Amino acid sequence: MPKFESVDHLQQYRRQLQASRDPNQPQVLVCSGPGCLPMGSIEVAAAFREELETNGLKGKVLLKECGCQGLCARAVKVLIRPQEIAYQGVTAEDVPEIVEATLKNGQVVERLIYEHPVTHEKAAFKADIPFYKGQMPIVLRKLDLIDPKSLDDYLALGGYRALRKALTGMSPEDLIDAIEKSGLRGRGGGGFPTGRKWRICQEALSDVKYIICNGDEGDPGAFMDRAVMEGDPHAVLEGMIIGGYAIGAKQGYIYVRHEYPLAVTHLAKAIDQAREYGFLGKNILRSGFDFDIKISRGAGAFVCGEETALIASIEGYIGEPTPRPPYPAENGLFGFPTIINNVETWANVPEIINMGAEWFASIGTENSKGTKVFSLVGAVNQTGLVEVPMGTTLREIVFELGGGLRPDRQFKAVQTGGPSGGCIPEQFLDLPVDYDSLQSVGSIMGSGGMIVMDNTSCVVDVARYFISFLHDESCGKCTPCREGTKHLMHILDEIIAGRGEEGHLALMEELCATMASASICGLGMSAPNPVRSTIKYFHDEYMAHIRDKKCHALVCRPLLKYTIDPETCTGCLACVRECPVGAITGKKKLPQELDQELCVKCGLCYEACQFEAVKVE
């Protein structure tokens, strides 16, 4: 392991690394990202290890467990380089066939390649798959190229070149100018101009300053930061080190959510390696600049994604936000000027320094530059992580990259921005997505969660879900948020229970206005968004609940009725075993009966029935 004593030493090492690597070396990259891990990627990688060994290919074929390859719907994904054959839905049982056909004989295993959900067109190579075609990966670019546990992989792809450039040819002033000119805005939600934040912090008079990476990705439905921390941890570190140099900080913190144990492992390993190679620690690359990074694990609180709450929690206190100003850039961690940016923002920094601010500013829309990673999930055929230039329309994202919806379903809305965002209806599908356009339709960019809803989702239930989430997560410090979420939830519960009244919508609007103007932090101020946007765009659906006592999406339990069709029921008793209240009775192999008095409408029988004998209306 080298400890780089100078920039020349680093360059020399990089050249050697690149020269020693054969671009035609066969490689198997098993996706171990957030989507493939729960589907058995560990078992698939183990099967490859064993199969390569028994076939005498160990050493000849490189096996890597890499970060997210994007198309999570088709987990587990395996990419074979150099041809870039993208296999999908791979299980451990498929591995011997892949080794035999592809790695030994150069043939494609047809049954494991991509098939378009609508046109059924097949594609074997990554470049031909429509999901990848409209994308422009900057932050996600290296995820299917490197082993996140290998710093050499990162270096071979030009890693830490931006740091070298910053330390040798650029002053802190130049760096801040570059970030300002690039137009980069915070990717965590608010969209504050990153360069301006850096400048405020740089100009603050203090010997001690801090850098924080906000990896508390709390928005349900968003997992891009997890994918980056797990799949390309050095990009985050490199961005932070450059940030530290720009503002004159010596210490950085990465605050990672409690729910992301693998991100902690990979970041910790990356930090150790960076210290060993001399990218962290004293006198980095002999520049006279000292910087180190510590990991701070979250302990399970959504509000800690809010910067002042996050800072309080690093200091050892509960995560209660404090009013701003003062902003952390002037008075942050332990009372010192602090820059806090999120994972995706930091990961953009090295590319901006490498490629130049003009390049970055040439991508995107007038006020939103660069790309944005979205986690496209929900009722869409091709779920996964996508990275597109700002200004790409919702229709392109949902229908071209996402491959549309199931043929028997109708599009209802896209929910963006997590609990602080809103539901965007069909009429805005041609909206170019950027910070300002999303705000203009009552939602926000947030961290990039994009949840597609179809006719089986009920917007009243979704509004109630977010409000209940925020009610749970509200720290309780300020009244508008604590009480507002409670009462919104109560009203929504009444509507869902069939006790809705005509005046309820107006009452909720009034509550929302108070919360938005009087809460201390972003959590409370934006908490009304899910309610406001659904009332605005789905008024009829609310009225169906309130006036007709009907939930057409068949979601709101008190408004449903379950029955068992005696014609189709086989008497297998699967529903009887599932029913928590003993409402289903009958003899084995004979049709069952459901007692409406006892039924709590939980729908477990409906889920358990393999014969579609349980009906709901």
Next chain:
Amino acid sequence: MDQPRIDAILSRYEGSSADLIPVLQDIQDQYNYLPKDELKVVAERLHVPMTQIYSVATFFKMFSLIPKGKHQIKVCLGTTCHLRGGVKIVESLGHRLGVEPGYTTKDMKFTLETVGCLGSCAQAPVMMIDDKYFGRAGVDKVPKIIKQFK
């Protein structure tokens, strides 16, 4: 109280009050809960009042003042999991194990919890037992999943 065990945890830290949360995390990880006697030691060494420890221990979801079960079941209730029936999984598990979310089975084997989002949204509904993820975990798959841990 196991003095060497708590000393070993504390010896890894400088002893400043900002170490409170990492120290409590280590205790939670090792003991599966935060025992009162150990917390008194923490208060003394880090010069933090017990009231602050109590406020931190009850604010954050990962901490528990009562022992948790051998296996931690976390059912994701993120937006996508909510839409895909995450609540039904919680109910099915609760019904099978005889516990409400947030509680531990009488035999101390399982603690059933719900979480805001596990970040595997494309495979909704998702649940986790200890460090193992289960994707597309419909109600029909629940019996098979818990059987592995019984």
